[in-house]
Amino acid sequence: MSNPAPKRAFKRVPRLRASAALLALLLIAAARVPCVRIVGSGGNELAQVRVEIADSANKRETGLMRRSHLDEDAGMIFVFPAPDRLQFWMKNTEIPLDMIFADSSGWIVGIVVNAAPYTLTPRGVDADASYVLEVNGGFAARHHVTVGDRLDFIGFTAHAAQ
DSSP: OOOOOOHHHHHHHHHHHHHHHHHHHHHHHHHTSOEEEEEOTTSOEEEEEEEEEEOSHHHHHHTTTTOSOOOTTEEEEEEEEEEEOOEEOOTTOOSOEEEEEEOTTSBEEEEEEEEOTTOOOOEEOSSOEEEEEEEETTHHHHTTOOTTOEEEEESSOOOOOO
16 A cells, blocks of 8 residues: 555645745845945955935935934935035934045045035145945945945936936
């Protein structure tokens, strides 16, 4: 007399396939989330930040104003149409921010650390920049980000809409 195969074993296969398909879809979706990877001068990854992209005049003007929270691994990348000596202020910005300025090749040319909220003091660096990554205050120190490191863009093309 032979033992019939347990019926439950056959039901697991479709569930396993469905779970694998769901995992694959989640990985594909995660790969499309715009990110900025910060790479140290030695080629090692220092951090990766999920970003909102401010690539138009309106988005750049609004920035991170009126937000009371920013996740540690989140930020905003400001994309400008041409390199310039950029300056930012913190009017209506509720949280302290680090501003990481990068040239048109993504090389970090300067960092403003812990810009105080609700101030009108213009902040910038003494170099032309095409990109500014805004992250939580203290981020650059926590992740050892310095001038000469590089920003890599993942999941988006860094071109200004206007």
